[in-house]
Amino acid sequence: MLRALTVALALLAGAAPALAQNGPLRIEITEGVIEPLPFAVPKFVAENSGAGGLATEIARVVAADLAGTGLFREIPEQAFISQITSFGAPVQYADWKAINAQALISGAVTAGGGQLTVKFRLYDVFAGQELGSGLQFQGTEDGWRRIAHKVADAVYSRITGEGGYFDSRVVHVAETGGKADRKKRLGIMDYDGANVQYLTDSNALVLAPRFSPTGDRILYTSYETGFPRIYVMDVANVGKRELPIPPGDMAFAPRFGPDGRTVIFSLTQGGNTDLWRMDISGSGAQRLTNAPSIETAPSFSPDGSQIVFESDRSGTQQLYIMPANGGEPKRISFGQGRYGTPVWSPRGDLVAFTKQNNGRFHIGVMRTDGSEERLLTASFLDEGPTWAPNGRVLMFARETQGASGESSLYSVDISGRNLKRVPTGGGASDPAWSPLQP
Amino acid sequence: MNLLAKSLLLTAALGLAACTNPNRFGGNDVNLGGANGAGLGSASDPTSAAYFQQSVGDRVLFAVDQASLSPEAQAVLDSQTNWLNSNGAYTAIIEGHADEQGTREYNLALGARRAQAVQDYLISQGVSAARLKTISYGKERPIEVCSDESCYSRNRRAVTVLAAGLSG
Numbered sequence A: 001m002l003r004a005l006t007v008a009l010a011l012l013a014g015a016a017p018a019l020a021q022n023g024p025l026r027i028e029i030t031e032g033v034i035e036p037l038p039f040a041v042p043k044f045v046a047e048n049s050g051a052g053g054l055a056t057e058i059a060r061v062v063a064a065d066l067a068g069t070g071l072f073r074e075i076p077e078q079a080f081i082s083q084i085t086s087f088g089a090p091v092q093y094a095d096w097k098a099i100n101a102q103a104l105i106s107g108a109v110t111a112g113g114g115q116l117t118v119k120f121r122l123y124d125v126f127a128g129q130e131l132g133s134g135l136q137f138q139g140t141e142d143g144w145r146r147i148a149h150k151v152a153d154a155v156y157s158r159i160t161g162e163g164g165y166f167d168s169r170v171v172h173v174a175e176t177g178g179k180a181d182r183k184k185r186l187g188i189m190d191y192d193g194a195n196v197q198y199l200t201d202s203n204a205l206v207l208a209p210r211f212s213p214t215g216d217r218i219l220y221t222s223y224e225t226g227f228p229r230i231y232v233m234d235v236a237n238v239g240k241r242e243l244p245i246p247p248g249d250m251a252f253a254p255r256f257g258p259d260g261r262t263v264i265f266s267l268t269q270g271g272n273t274d275l276w277r278m279d280i281s282g283s284g285a286q287r288l289t290n291a292p293s294i295e296t297a298p299s300f301s302p303d304g305s306q307i308v309f310e311s312d313r314s315g316t317q318q319l320y321i322m323p324a325n326g327g328e329p330k331r332i333s334f335g336q337g338r339y340g341t342p343v344w345s346p347r348g349d350l351v352a353f354t355k356q357n358n359g360r361f362h363i364g365v366m367r368t369d370g371s372e373e374r375l376l377t378a379s380f381l382d383e384g385p386t387w388a389p390n391g392r393v394l395m396f397a398r399e400t401q402g403a404s405g406e407s408s409l410y411s412v413d414i415s416g417r418n419l420k421r422v423p424t425g426g427g428a429s430d431p432a433w434s435p436l437q438p
Numbered sequence B: 001m002n003l004l005a006k007s008l009l010l011t012a013a014l015g016l017a018a019c020t021n022p023n024r025f026g027g028n029d030v031n032l033g034g035a036n037g038a039g040l041g042s043a044s045d046p047t048s049a050a051y052f053q054q055s056v057g058d059r060v061l062f063a064v065d066q067a068s069l070s071p072e073a074q075a076v077l078d079s080q081t082n083w084l085n086s087n088g089a090y091t092a093i094i095e096g097h098a099d100e101q102g103t104r105e106y107n108l109a110l111g112a113r114r115a116q117a118v119q120d121y122l123i124s125q126g127v128s129a130a131r132l133k134t135i136s137y138g139k140e141r142p143i144e145v146c147s148d149e150s151c152y153s154r155n156r157r158a159v160t161v162l163a164a165g166l167s168g
Helices: A049-068 A093-098 A141-160 B003-020 B035-040 B049-057 B071-086 B104-124 B149-155
Strands: A006-008 A026-028 A037-040 A072-074 A103-112 A115-124 A135-140 A169-176 A183-190 A206-211 A217-222 A229-234 A240-242 A250-256 A262-269 A272-279 A295-300 A306-311 A318-323 A338-344 A350-357 A360-367 A382-387 A393-399 A407-413 A420-422 A427-433 B059-061 B090-097 B132-138 B157-164
Touching: A049 A072, A049 A103, A049 A115, A049 A141, A103 A141, A115 A141, A135 A141, A141 A183, A169 A206, A169 A407, A183 A206, A183 A217, A206 A250, A206 B104, A217 A250, A229 A250, A250 A295, A250 B104, A262 A295, A262 B104, A272 A295, A272 B104, A295 B104, A306 A338, A318 A338, A338 A382, A338 B104, A350 A382, A360 A382, A360 A393, A382 A427, A393 A427, A407 A427, B035 B049, B049 B071, B049 B157, B059 B071, B071 B104, B090 B104, B104 B132, B104 B157
Parallel strands: A006 A026, A037 A072, A037 A103, A206 A427, A295 A338, B090 B132
Antiparallel strands: A103 A115, A115 A135, A169 A183, A169 A427, A206 A217, A217 A229, A229 A240, A250 A262, A262 A272, A295 A306, A306 A318, A338 A350, A350 A360, A382 A393, A393 A407, A407 A420, B059 B157, B090 B157
């Protein structure tokens, strides 16, 4: 029975799971393939009269989060032999073993006066014991999905030993209209596409938003003055301001540093695009590259010491790494084709990128020294990967071919498995994943 | 094909943007576009923006991933130079564009390179730098929507969009 408890995922060599756990219920995220781990999430117990609807809904979101990773497989309720009607009652392990539920998640919900309390327990059915201790989350009723995501994150972390990523948001560019008349505005949503809100109207073209390290602000490029300029927006109140930048034709591709104050961006002067950095107040603007080539799409290493970016100084777009204060860049991409949009993983171990080769686009990952390049996707146009907070999953935009072409968001894990479309309700591009919410 | 109508509308829209946007030419712009492109004037009037667009030629095309001007492009820009030098009331914004075969931010930078190549050429032929500005739209504003070279080649362009009213 222990044999089936280990579910493995392909992962780059050397990146061992961060935590070791003693319990046998464990997904080892390592090389190799596998059967997803079967789990059961009975409807959560409603502990007062106001909690009934949410008790069902929250269990559904927890199940969808886990099954959505491709690492877990939900056992449908019709297969259940017993139900959980009391959060405190002993678990009938035999009933769950009989349907091969290796993990069992029980929960209870209390709701009222706009407040919500959710408790959960995770059981290793075949070991006949609880895995970790019961946990309780409190929040507002209208934030119920976030609490469900927090439960799922805790379950995911206990079983995989990895950080979770469900309680997170994605800012993106929402698109409407045909290809020659496309309207764009900033949208923000939960990682699973729920709770979409729009942060700008469609009057001005907006591009490539990025979250601050705490997720409270967004940097993006807008044409609202008629020319591309960089803006910072406060997510909570949607207040925005244009960043003061050195003189130039356009400023774009802004990214936060890990300190939440430093901004790196591209500035085009006399038709030539270089990388700059400055404080978000606009002070201390400093040129980082000085070349007649295009330098853009920068991304900080998580420790803030280095920047990966793209440059066509060799004749085609390639990836380079340089010290965060400038200095000699070192090329890291050497395969066939062109490489762009590098994004440093939050774990620090990998760089994700867009690759163009033989008329196809790919999302790929490589180690930060350029070794072990692996392409995860292929299509007419895949572009702009962004990392899940745990560095295990990428989201990107995929545009379909031809006059009716549309852009949608997709996610894929770093093994190249579990490619799936992220629901957005309309066209979407330029996704950027937030950190895990507090 | 409806190309002409499309580009007229495009120009009209941009003219309007220039009008509502004080930053584009320091607040001195006069609206050339207006509703339905009426402000372009008559194509039979050789001093009109419509004439510039249709008879002089308002755009040049580029090879894949390149910003260099072909002999054909230079010939168009020579005509633009002559016209601009004879019609000194106009200013122009040169828009650089790319096809969809590229990543977004790179294509923005590539469009800027193309617009700059046109601006540099026009200045070298005698157009006053004070009358010209550039902007890049990268791959954001295609005029042709198919996904093959017949469309890509027309989207890889730099368009000289006239505005009027630069004082002095």
